Amino acid sequence: MRHDVFIAGYGGQGVLLAGNLLSYAALHENLNVSFFPAYGVEKRGGAAMCTVIISAGDTGSPVVGNPSVSVLLNQLSFDKYAARVKRGGMCVVNSTLVNTDHAELPGIELIRVPMNQIAIDLGDVRMVNMVACGAYAALTGVLPSLALHEALKKALPERNHALIPANIRAINTGAAVALEQRKS
Amino acid sequence: MKQVFSRPASLKDVQTHFCPGCHHGTIHRLVAEAMDEFGIRDRTIGCASVGCSVFLYGYFDIDVVESPHGRAPAVATGVKRARPDTIVFTYQGDGDLAAIGTSEIIHAANRGEDITVIFVNNTTYGMTGGQMAPTTMPGQKTSTSPYGRDIKNDGAPFKMAELLSNLDGVAYSARVAVNSPKNVIQAKKAVKTAFRYQLEGRGFSFIEALAACPTNWGMNPLPANQRVGDEMIPYFPLGTYKNTENL
Amino acid sequence: MSERLFIKGNEAVAMAAIEAGVRCYFGYPITPQSDIPEYLSRELPKTGGTFIQVESEIGAINMVLGASAAGVRAMTSSSGPGISLKQEGISYMAGSELPGVIVDIMRAGPGLGGIDASQADYFQATRGGGHGGYRIIVLAPGSVQEMYDLTMLAFDLSDQWRIPALVLADSVLGQMKESLVANPRPKADLPPKEWAVRGRGEGMQQNIVKSLYLGDGEMEKFHWKMHARYQELAEKECRWEEVQTADAELIVTAFGSTARIASTAVAMAREAGMKVGLLRPITLFPFPKQAYAALSEHCKHFLDIELSTGQMVDDVRLSVARDADVAFYGRPPGAGSLPTPEELFEQIRKVYP
Numbered sequence: 184m185r186h187d188v189f190i191a192g193y194g195g196q197g198v199l200l201a202g203n204l205l206s207y208a209a210l211h212e213n214l215n216v217s218f219f220p221a222y223g224v225e226k227r228g229g230a231a232m233c234t235v236i237i238s239a240g241d242t243g244s245p246v247v248g249n250p251s252v253s254v255l256l257n258q259l260s261f262d263k264y265a266a267r268v269k270r271g272g273m274c275v276v277n278s279t280l281v282n283t284d285h286a287e288l289p290g291i292e293l294i295r296v297p298m299n300q301i302a303i304d305l306g307d308v309r310m311v312n313m314v315a316c317g318a319y320a321a322l323t324g325v326l327p328s329l330a331l332h333e334a335l336k337k338a339l340p341e342r343n344h345a346l347i348p349a350n351i352r353a354i355n356t357g358a359a360v361a362l363e364q365r366k367s
Numbered sequence: 368m369k370q371v372f373s374r375p376a377s378l379k380d381v382q383t384h385f386c387p388g389c390h391h392g393t394i395h396r397l398v399a400e401a402m403d404e405f406g407i408r409d410r411t412i413g414c415a416s417v418g419c420s421v422f423l424y425g426y427f428d429i430d431v432v433e434s435p436h437g438r439a440p441a442v443a444t445g446v447k448r449a450r451p452d453t454i455v456f457t458y459q460g461d462g463d464l465a466a467i468g469t470s471e472i473i474h475a476a477n478r479g480e481d482i483t484v485i486f487v488n489n490t491t492y493g494m495t496g497g498q499m500a501p502t503t504m505p506g507q508k509t510s511t512s513p514y515g516r517d518i519k520n521d522g523a524p525f526k527m528a529e530l531l532s533n534l535d536g537v538a539y540s541a542r543v544a545v546n547s548p549k550n551v552i553q554a555k556k557a558v559k560t561a562f563r564y565q566l567e568g569r570g571f572s573f574i575e576a577l578a579a580c581p582t583n584w585g586m587n588p589l590p591a592n593q594r595v596g597d598e599m600i601p602y603f604p605l606g607t608y609k610n611t612e613n614l
Numbered sequence: 615m616s617e618r619l620f621i622k623g624n625e626a627v628a629m630a631a632i633e634a635g636v637r638c639y640f641g642y643p644i645t646p647q648s649d650i651p652e653y654l655s656r657e658l659p660k661t662g663g664t665f666i667q668v669e670s671e672i673g674a675i676n677m678v679l680g681a682s683a684a685g686v687r688a689m690t691s692s693s694g695p696g697i698s699l700k701q702e703g704i705s706y707m708a709g710s711e712l713p714g715v716i717v718d719i720m721r722a723g724p725g726l727g728g729i730d731a732s733q734a735d736y737f738q739a740t741r742g743g744g745h746g747g748y749r750i751i752v753l754a755p756g757s758v759q760e761m762y763d764l765t766m767l768a769f770d771l772s773d774q775w776r777i778p779a780l781v782l783a784d785s786v787l788g789q790m791k792e793s794l795v796a797n798p799r800p801k802a803d804l805p806p807k808e809w810a811v812r813g814r815g816e817g818m819q820q821n822i823v824k825s826l827y828l829g830d831g832e833m834e835k836f837h838w839k840m841h842a843r844y845q846e847l848a849e850k851e852c853r854w855e856e857v858q859t860a861d862a863e864l865i866v867t868a869f870g871s872t873a874r875i876a877s878t879a880v881a882m883a884r885e886a887g888m889k890v891g892l893l894r895p896i897t898l899f900p901f902p903k904q905a906y907a908a909l910s911e912h913c914k915h916f917l918d919i920e921l922s923t924g925q926m927v928d929d930v931r932l933s934v935a936r937d938a939d940v941a942f943y944g945r946p947p948g949a950g951s952l953p954t955p956e957e958l959f960e961q962i963r964k965v966y967p
């Protein structure tokens with residue numbers, strides 16, 4: 184099995200941390216992983232994106248043209264990258280910030296999760312990336328939520344480990360809301 | 368009969384390629400005497416530069432690394448950091464040290480590398496045939512300053528001993544000459560101080576030695592020697608510009 | 615088995631250098647390789663090693679020259695603009711038969727170029743780069759694991775052959791993170807560095823490290839000696855990887871990050887029923903000519919892919935059998951313009967016989 188996911192947003196949304204978290208979770212599951220980051224020249228506010236490949240065997244290309252799953256956290260990345268998702272693939276969007284009304288994405292499953300709203304309700308908008316990771320894991324079944332929880336210990340610097348319980352809540356809420364959204 | 372004078376053991380028993388009246392031979396000898404007197408020949412590494420001093424390994428009976436033009440202080444840094452128990456010196460001319468190698472010398476000095484730099488200032492590029500050097504004197508004619516060095520066009524000569532003395536990493540900086548017995552004795556003292564400071568781990572030590580280059584100056588040895596005293600010393604005053612002995 | 619780590623390619627290089635026993639690192643900051651000096655500035659002093667952030671790339675390579683002449687393992691790292699500056703020192707090291715490791719995380723050029731991944735420094739790396747006619751060992755990793763393994767190998771090969779070794783990667787390999795098993799490299803059986811300057815010692819021979827040869831015929835003799843050494847190196851040290859080449863009717867060839875992207879394109883082609891294989895040179899100098907020669911006995915179609923307008927393709931064309939056809943697809947560097955596996959698959963489709 185080989186899974187790829189493309190995550191994009193603007194700098195400051197924690198896109199790279201999200202990619203790292205999924206990577207560590209994959210390692211926790213004894214899978215191979217390749218994480219390829221790219222960000223704009225300016226570190227805050229510019230475009231941020233990364234690709235994560237999770238595989239039991241070779242990870243192959245770190246670059247993906249048509250990802251099977253994209254997690255898109257802002258309007259700009261949705262407008263630019265949503266249509267690149269492979270036919271039969273999935274696009275998970277942060278519906279708090281992304282208007283999908285006029286999007287035409289034939290053959291792509293669109294899941295709208297109000298990620299910013301969920302993060303704000305849980306106390307900190309910065310946890311939007313955790314909500315996104317929870318949503319991705321639950322929707323794809325690639326990684327168990329427990330692996331994400333464990334991965335927090337490695338993905339977060341030690342000084343932020345006090346925030347792990349809050350982040351776990353964000354992951355779990357993201358997962359639950361995403362699954363509900365898919366049903367509806 | 369008692370022998371009172373001999374070749375320093377640190378020098379090989381060979382003839383040098385230096386021209387008649389050139390001061391390199393004398394300066395080589397002073398360095399070799401210092402090595403002999405401190406008993407450090409067997410753990411000294413020389414860093415040769417590009418120019419007339421490139422044949423360091425031919426005359427000194429020590430391990431030698433040849434450096435690219437101007438880079439001897441960087442090479443010496445690598446050697447000394449790799450082998451802190453050795454004594455490391457560079458031997459560089461004015462084109463090498465004060466033109467193409469300004470960056471390396473200033474930064475090695477500023478880092479306070481525990482090395483000794485012997486800088487031979489003869490106001491010209493000797494090996495390449497007498498072109499203008501960064502130390503060529505105002506008005507001095509060379510093969511690339513046929514009308515004399517024009518300060519407006521070429522800048523003024525570098526005074527390296529003074530310049531380096533301003534850097535905190537420098538433990539010792541002195542300018543000497545070997546144009547008279549008195550100056551040779553002074554120079555010997557300074558060279559020994561420079562090596563002693565390295566032995567004591569005080570930091571970067573620097574000797575600027577004024578030297579004659581009769582061939583490229585188009586002079587006979589005696590007038591060339593005379594020029595060192597008459598023209599060079601007034602412009603490049605002898606003396607100690609930095610001394611951390613009592614600090 | 616050691617624990618699996620998750621680290622950047624650049625960090626893998628730095629970790630490997632320490633594992634290989636590097637005593638001195640001299641460098642200058644430049645994107646996209648600054649993780650290497652950052653890591654070593656933190657970790658190397660803990661091992662008793664020396665880290666200096668030097669005033670210039672030129673100073674850095676000459677410190678490597680000095681430390682290496684003194685007999686210890688020394689390295690530097692940079693990217694294109696800095697590697698250009700280092701060529702002087704690399705030429706002197708080659709002329710002085712000094713080992714030493716240089717890591718080149720390629721970026722776009724010429725000039726200041728940009729920080730995007732590029733493979734356009736293939737010629738600079740494999741042709742020597744500086745003046746005088748010499749070659750250096752060039753290793754091209756294709757994964758974070760190989761960034762680690764080949765950096766250690768670079769130290770061994772360089773010491774063994776007394777030729778500087780260059781690890782040639784790009785910003786994709788430098789910046790991407792992958793799982794890594796930091797297995798120590800088995801200790802190589804290397805000749806003692808009897809040539810090193812360390813102070814001649816009582817009654818010992820004077821050691822001279824130099825590249826100036828003025829004696830009658832000396833320089834010519836040096837050139838033929840090194841030529842013979844390069845040939846022996848080519849016989850003994852070529853490394854490459856083949857994937858599904860046995861029955862291939864088209865062989866894709868690429869190095870480094872491009873080979874990684876191509877590997878997925880090849881897998882897509884196989885899924886589509888096309889007999890496509892991959893040949894990835896790991897040593898770029900010496901170039902694994904024999905692999906191309908052998909494969910082209912049976913497979914007459916090659917597709918070379920590079921992040922440039924075509925450099926390695928010259929070596930490929932010189933290596934394959936005369937009746938083999940070598941197509942080329944190039945993607946010179948540009949912001950956000952890495953080729954995708956889908957794009958390379960299209961190219962495979964175009965040239966597939």
